[in-house]
Amino acid sequence: MNEKEVAELRRQLKRDRNNITKVYGCYVNENRSIVSTFSQSLALATDEEADAYLNLLKKSLSGTLGKNLIDIAFSNQQVIGSEEHGLLMKLRETKLEDEELLQKFYDKVISCVSLEENYLILIACNAYDVPYKAKDDTELSDGSEEMFTHLLCSIAPVKKSKPGLGYDYNEQHFHTFAGDWLVAPPQIGFLFPAFDDRSTNIYNALCYTKKPDDTVLPFIETVFCTDVPKPASEQKTCFETLLSNSLEEECSMEVVQAVHEQLTNLIDMHKENKITEPLQIHADTVTAVLEDCGVSAPRTEAFRERFDAEFGEDEAVSPKNIIDDKHFDVTLPEVTIRVKPQARDLVQTKTIDGIKYILIRAEDSVEVNGVSIHFDDETQQHTEA
Template identity: 55%
Template structure:
């Protein structure tokens, strides 16, 4: 799914847009035991509470594509004949009313998921009359191209609040607020089936993880029986490691600055062109970036080998996962320097009298601990 498609489904989670009739789910304690199950009608739920429930569900479609939101692709064999896909289809086709299927999903989640503390599993089913969109992009609300039916699963930690002192305006008095259990934002979840090309795609699901350093492979394997990409945080760390090992003594400030600049430029250009599909780079494209930054051929050959070993030859990387285009950082064991990426030219490295230095060009507006100083 692309950003526009995700945004279109996110807009469904408003009281005036949603066709969700009820929320069903279960409560799991810290011993991985289902202690209660529930089925709550939206029609009988006070508006304030239903809005909060929709807001929690909506968070399962938040974050960055490729980092928090990851496409899960099923093979043709899985779609034709597999327990995991049949279970998801049964839940969707029965509007979450198949008790046996719901119990099977709960058990798969509980037995595979390792998160600390208590949590709730929330399931919501919705149908969306997809408005027809003409070739010029105009949307016609009164013309539907198809009905997209799907369900969303959100797994939310339940956390204990701290006791506090509250002021009650009506009584004009202070009272102790007791500690209580609250449902937090989703830790993980998924949408099935995917909404691609503004249509139903039963060959795909959209998986959500709040933590970009953790993809919960055991959960994904139990529910989807599919591989997921390396977590985004690990992709960045791995790419930086490969780059440093590949370039070795040729890994200068100028080269790293140039690589960061080129990848940032690609991200900005993609954004400016309002491209619908996410920006991805093949191994060949990454090598071309290195070559244009002056990396010798023998170094790019080494990079080629390491890339195959760590990522896989056919793996495509998203530039947003391997660099932070909004930040340029230089670190030593004792000092960290953060620079506007557009002004990374203000830094340079130099050896003076046999000692290594990082030099920062400074003109006006230099402050130390909030005090403006003069350099003379």
């Protein structure tokens, strides 16, 4: 799925646009015991309640593709006759009205999700009448391509709010209110089947994780039984380690700056050109930068081999997963220097009298703890000498 397809489904999750008749839920306590299950007709819910349910489901279609939204691919064998894919298909076919199937799904989720607090499993079946689109992406009202029937699920913590002072409109005065149990934004969720090329694709699903780390892996392994992709946070750490270990003494500040600049430029250009397909790079993208920086052939080849070993031969990764395109950090054991990507060239390394220094050019005004300071010209000249 691409960004446009995700956005198109998100736009349907409004009271006047969706075709969800009921939402179904299972309230689970911190001990993984079911407190209650429910079904709620959106037509009979208040506007505020309906909006709250839809917003929870919509949140499971948010974030960055490849980072918060993970593509799940089923094998042909799974689609033909596996228990995990079959359950999802039956839930979709019955529109969640089969209580036995729904309970089986709840039990599977509870077996692999532990948020160390109470949580809600919310699931709904929506039917989206996909309109035709002209070449300029204009929707045409006189036709439809297909009915995209899909499941949307959100797994959200239920937290107790703190007691506080509030206003009672009936009594017209302030008094303290006890804390209530409130549903927080979801941590995990999914869409099944995928909406690829604006059409139903039962060979794929889209899994949501609020935190791009390994907390979602047990859920993917249990519910989808597919190969688990490396989490974005792990991809970043892995890339940093293999870059350092592959280049060894040739891994300089200038080389890291060049790699960060090239990948950041690719991300910016992808955004500026409004390309809907997710941005992906291969080992060749980075090795080309290394070669331009003068890194030796043995070191660039070592990087390529380790990249393929970690991410898969000829596999692509999202540059957003392996660098922080918003910041450029220089970290020492007791000091961290953070600059904007466009100012990365202001940071240099230098050895003076056998001592290693991190140097930052101060071209504009400098503030320390919010106080504007001035440089001692004589001290500056002595240091330069």
